Amino acid sequence: MTSDSNLPRHVAIIMDGNGRWAKKRGFPRALGHKQGGEAVRRTVEAAKTLGLECLTLYAFSSENWKRDESEISDLMNLMRRFIEKELDAFIRNGLTLKIIGDYKAFAPDIVEKLEDALERTKHGERTLAVALNYGAQQEIARAARLAAEEGEVTPEAMDRHLYTSDLPPLDLLIRTSGEVRLSNFLLWQSAYAEMLFMDVLWPDFGEDHLRQACEEFARRERRFGGR
Template sequence: MIKRLWAKLGKATLPSADSEAFDNVPRHVAIIMDGNGRWAKNRGLPRMAGHHSGMKTVKRITMAAERIGVKYLTLYAFSTENWKRPRAEVDFLMKLPEQFLEVELKDLMANNVQVRMMGYREDLPPHTLKAVEEAIERTAKNTGLVLNFALNYGSRKEMLEAIKEIAIDVKRGELAPEAIDDRLMHSRLLTSDIPDPDLLIRTSGELRLSNFMLWQLAYSELWFTDVYWPEFTEEHFHEAIQEYRRRARRYGGL
C-alpha cells in the first residue's frame, strides 16, 4: 500500500522508515473548491449539476488525504458572501451537506474521520445545521483525519469578531494591551484548536484567496490549478502534495 502511494507521488524509491520524506506530507491542507458552475456550463448542464458532482470529489479527496497521512483537511464549502447568489442556488447548496452526510457518513465513520465545521451557525437553515451537527456528534470520538467544513465562513468576519472579543477584554481590564500577540489572536479564531494550513489548493484557475483563512494562510504554500473541482482527481491532489514536498519553508528566515 505505502509503496503504491509513494509511486503515485512520484518517488522512484520508497524512503526508509527514518527518512525525512515521511515527515514532509503537509499536516493541514486547505482547499478552495472552485469551478463547479463553470464545469456544468461547459457541459450544457445547470449549475446545480456541477455542485452535485463536486460533492463526489469531496469524498474522493478526503480519502486520498487520509491515505497519505494528512491530519486536517479544511474545505471551503460556503462563504459568507455566497448568500448573494440566486435563491434557488443557495437553497440547493444548503441541501448538499445533508445529501453528502446521508450517503457518506457511514464510510467516514469506517475510516475514522472526524467531521468538524467552522463558520457561523446562526444563518444556516435548521435542516443544514441538524445534518452537520449530527455528523459532528457521531464522529467526535474518531481519531483519524479531521474533515473541517468551512460553512457560512468569512475570514474578515472571523478576524473582526476576534478583535471585538479582545477589545472587550481590554476594556474590562481583563487583558493588558501588551499581552496581545499572535498566540492570543490564534486562540480567538475559529481554528483555535487546529494548526494553520501548510498547503492551500485552489481549483479552476482563479488566483485569489476569496476571504478564506486570511490570518491562517500567512505562511502557507499556495498551489493553483486550472482543473475544475468536479474534475479534480486523486492524481491532481498527489501532484499538489509532491510540489509542496519540493518547496523549502523558511518562515521569513534563511
C-alpha cells in the first residue's frame, strides 16, 4: 500500500449496479439493494483500515423518487434496517455520520432515526457522509441563493454554503458498474477531483477494490489546472 501522504483524504463513491447484479442472477432488485448494503458495510470498514479521513456515499438521489413505488419502499425499509443494525458499530468505530441532501423529505420515522444517528455519532474521528435525497444541481442553486443573500456570489461564498462545507476537499470520485457519468453527484466538489470508473457492480465491491482505487490515485500527478 502507498504511504499515508499519498492517500486521498476524501473519497466519494457512486454506488451503481445493484439492479444489474440482481438481474444477472435472476434475483429481484430488492435482493440487489440488500447486497449493496453489505457492500456499504465492507467499504466503511475498508475505509477505516486504509486510514481514509472521509468517505461519501451516494445512497439516494433526488431523481430516485421516479422509480417504482415498490422499489422505493424496499429502499426505505433497507435504510431503516441499516441504521438500526449499524449505528452501534459506527459509534464503536469512531465514525461521525453526516447527511448531505434534503433528508427531511423522508418518512418521519426515518428522519427521526437519522437525526438520532447524527446526534449519537457527532464526536467521531472520521466521517461517513451519506447523500440522501441529494442532487448536485439543486445543491449548487441552494448555495448560490444563500450566497446572494449574504452579498456577492463568489466561489468562496459558494463553498461556504455547500452541504460539504465542513468536509475535506474531494480527492477521488469512484463510480462502480462501468458507467461513465456523474449523475448529478458532487458536481461542484469534483472540479479538480481525480475520477475512477470501475467495472465491478456495487454489491461485489470490497476492500480490495477500494485499495486498488487509492493506489491508482497515488500514482496520478494532480495538477489543479497547472502544468
